[in-house]
Amino acid sequence: MIRVGFRCDAGVRSGVGHLVRCVALAEELRGRGVEVVFLGEVRGSAWARAQLRERGLPLVPAPEGPARLAALARELRLDAAVLDSYDLPGGTGAALRGAGLTVLAIVDGDPLGQEADLYLDQNLGAERRPFPVPARRLAGARYVLLRDSVRRLGRARSAGPVPRVLCFFGGTDSAGVAPAWAGALLAAGVPFEATVVSPTPFEAGGPIAVIPPTDRLPELMAGADLVVTAAGSAVWELLHLGVPTALTWVADNQLIGYEELVGRGVAAGLGRAADAAAAGVLARLLTDPAAREEHGRRGRGLVDGRGRERVADALLRSDPR
Secondary structure: OOEEEEEOOEEOOOEOHHHHHHHHHHHHHHHOOOEEEEEOOEEOOHHHHHHHHOOOOOEEOOOOOHHHHHHHHHHOOOOEEEEOOOOOOOOHHHHHHHOOOEEEEEOEOEOOOOOOOEEEEOOOOHHHOOOOOOOOEEEOHHHOOOOHHHHOOOOOOOOOOOOEEEEOOOOOOOOOOHHHHHHHHHHOOOOOEEEEEOOOOOOOOOOEEEEOOOOOHHHHHHOOOEEEEEOOOHHHHHHHHOOOEEEEOOOHHHHHHHHHHHHOOOOEEOOOOOOHHHHHHHHHHHHOHHHHHHHHHHHOOOOOOOHHHHHHHHHHHOOOO
16 A cells, blocks of 8 residues: 655644645545555644544654654655655755655745655646756646545525625734734725634624634635635635635745736735725725626636646656655
């Protein structure tokens, strides 16, 4: 039986996006009879830990250093490794390849010096951007990794008298921006009902309900008239569902995705600050159903939900060194 290890971490500082897309690929591989194990740490996020526990995906602490990780991979009899982290030493992929494993590196543009047999960059437009190393690469929205909980959903239009808004910033809101964006929604000065997802409780007031991170997030996305979020990994789920989205960015590595998505008109751009200009954009979207639905229409179809199948095909066809 083939055994694949996923080296990624999740936590308040690093967020949960790396874990979520690895979980999606793990679901696909396990459905094909592949044994999977996660190598790393989940810090300070009960929601992230639950993503592994509820799927029966084992988590093994990962040692520091490429050589020690390669030794653990041999001990676990792994055939392949998936690397998804901005913080791994550059020699990690080389050490695993030297130990006989096939290595897939999930990247967001820059491979950060990581050596791999196969690279995955699922960002919109990645297929048009140059890659710094000559390598086999899966690039663009054809390869987006979506979880089962998203793939089985369809869009559920709101039938309420006012727009229904969902506001979230990853599983941990690592930048702590949820209160500011709740304030921007209120500053829009138009009718709406909103759910804001925040790991830290706060009082937003008015028509805003604040809830902790939840496994119901895919359903909440599918039922929203507008989602306010950052240009992170959840965007691909929103594109697949065709949900109108207004974007900001909370980390520098999200700016390329933000500019691509806003530039193509598949999402509305809010800028980085939850200021008066952003409140004005929100007011326009909340009072103009046709304008916001046009964003959803443009995004729908860019992510067909089969990306993880294509990635699994490519990984399982790769020959270990």
